[in-house]
Amino acid sequence: MNRTFSLDDPGTPEQEWREALRAKALPSLDLSPLRRLVVVSAHPDDETLGVGGLIAQAARADLTVDVVVLTDGAASHPDSPTHSPEALRRIREHEVRHAIELLAPGASVRTLALPDGALADHLDDAVDAVVETIGLDGESTLLLSPWHLDRHPDHEAAAQACALASTRTDAHHLGYPVWAWHWSSVDEFPWESAVSAALSEDDQDRKVAALAAHTSQVEPLSDDPGDEVLLPDHVVRHFHRDVEVLLPQAPADDDALDALHGSNSDPWNVESSWYEQRKRAVILGLLPRRHYESVLEVGCSIGVLTADLAQRADRVVGIDSSAHAVQAARSRVPANATVHVMDTPNEWPSDRFDLVVLSEVGYFFSPGDWAALLARVEQSLTDDGEVLLCHWLPQPKGWPMNGEVVHGAALEQLCRGGRRVVAQYRDDSIRAEVVGPTPIEP
Structure with missing residues (x-):
């Protein structure tokens, strides 16, 4: 298929789509398990075009509705003799808020207000904004973005950002076609995986009014060349x-941490930072026992703490999802420590451990994956096994959980069946706890 298209082309007639929709009887989208709808648009109007009726329906069902508009839409009329990009930016922001x-x-x-046409160059900003909007409500949130195969680079980038955000928050992610209704055909459209949302008359009326509110897109800016209507009637x-x-x-391959280790041999300055040195001292000082038989460190990064733990144990296993980090760690750790690439919580060592160390890793998981990882920890502990948790307290950018949330969830899950907090420390920067069945030895 040709990736390019023009809105001036006749495209697939709407009547063909309507006949196909009647014949297909698509499964219906169920909003009942949800509490929030987060709609992300690449440009001011994508959300109205693609899912304006569903936005109205969700609001009528008392769902919390959040809309995130990624670019400023200022490139809609690049040859306009009457409107500068800055003027278009202001107009389009007003239009989307009104819609x-x-x-x-x-x-x-x-x-x-990211640059229209260059969203892929600002992917991290988009991910951060969507994650921040969803927060800790991912499991009850439906996240909608432009379809990743909509044949527009900004739509593809918006979908990629939302795929990453859904991975980090556990939000349910679906895509809405916009331009596919124009360039695609009834025969090539992926009906087998589609779901539908039937719109009430009120939903439709609100959508019609909202579409009309995007005046700069559905009407000419002026009679001058370069100010022509952007969305012709056959598209609307x-x-x-x-x-x-x-x-x-498409699911996201969240390789942010591996990319970070690939571009920087010590991304958190663990060897030179006083914060990192002091944190390791806190961790080692909190451990109740002088010596352990078998230690697991999850998220070992470049292996500095792994090497320290090896001085207190017969055997240490370090695991990390970053191949770059593991390569660096292997060159640092002593002979009684091994380091492996593992995609936790899906992958996990088969051994049992009398100490599991979770240092500054929890907030790099979604809430659901963190709970699954903690379940893995419980299963791999020996009867007298301990868990050390240590995390930075400020909010990490691009992930929903901070150190307080991470520790709260961990203690709720781990402190049962006889386990309790046996040692703890906190200051303005870090919080650390040891969960175990026995008190600290004198």
């Missing part, structure tokens, strides 16, 4: 249906 107020009064609208017809369609999104 969302028509669809879901009181909904939150966040505009990042696709968004006047009584149903909206959603599709699965």
Whole structure:
């Protein structure tokens, strides 16, 4: 298939889509298990075009609705003789806020104003904003973004950002086609994986009004060349249906931490930073026993703490998802320590350990994966095994959990069946606890 298309082309007639939708009888989207809808748009109007009716429906069902608009949309009329990019930016932000107020009064609208047409160059900013918007509510959140195969680079980047955000937050991620209704065909559309949202008359009326609110896109800016209407009638017809369609999104390969280790041999300055040196001293000082038989360190990074732990144990196993980190760690640790690449919590050592160390790793998991990892820890502990937790307290950028949340969830899960906190430390920067069945030895 040709990746390029023009909105001036006739495209697939809307009547063909409507006939196909009637014949397919797609499964219905169920909003009942959800409490939040987060809609991400690459440009101001994508959300209205793709899922404006669903936004209205979610608001009517008392879901919390948040809209995140990633780019400023200032490149919609690059040859306009009457409107500068800055003027278009202001107009389009006003339009999207007005449109969302028509669809879901009181909904939150966040505009990042990233460069239109260059979203892929600002992927981290987009991920951070979406993760921050979802927060800790991922399991009860439906996250919608432009479909990753919509044949627009900004739509693809928005989908990628949301795929990463859903991985980090446990949000349910689906995509909404926008331009596919124009360039695709009934025969090539992936109906087998699609779900639909039927729209009430009120949903449709609100969507029609919201579409009209994007005046700069559905009407000419002026009669001058370069100010022509961006969305011609044959395109807009696709968004006047009584149903909206959603599709699965490509899962994300979240390699941020591996990329960080690949670009920097010591990304957290663990060898030179006083914070890191003091933190390791706190960890080693909190350990109740002088010596352990078998220690597991999850998220060992470049192996500095791993090497310290090896001085207090017969055997240490370090695991990390970053191949770059593991390569660096292997050159540092002594003979009684081994280091392995493992994608936790999906992969896990088969051994049992009398100490598991979880130092500054918890917030790099989604809440669900953190709970799954803690379950793995419980299963691999010996009867007298201990768990050491140590985390930085400020909010990490790009992930939903901070140190307080990480420790709260861990203690709730680990402190049962006879285990309790046997040692603890905290200051303005870090919190550390040891969970175990026995008190500290004198």
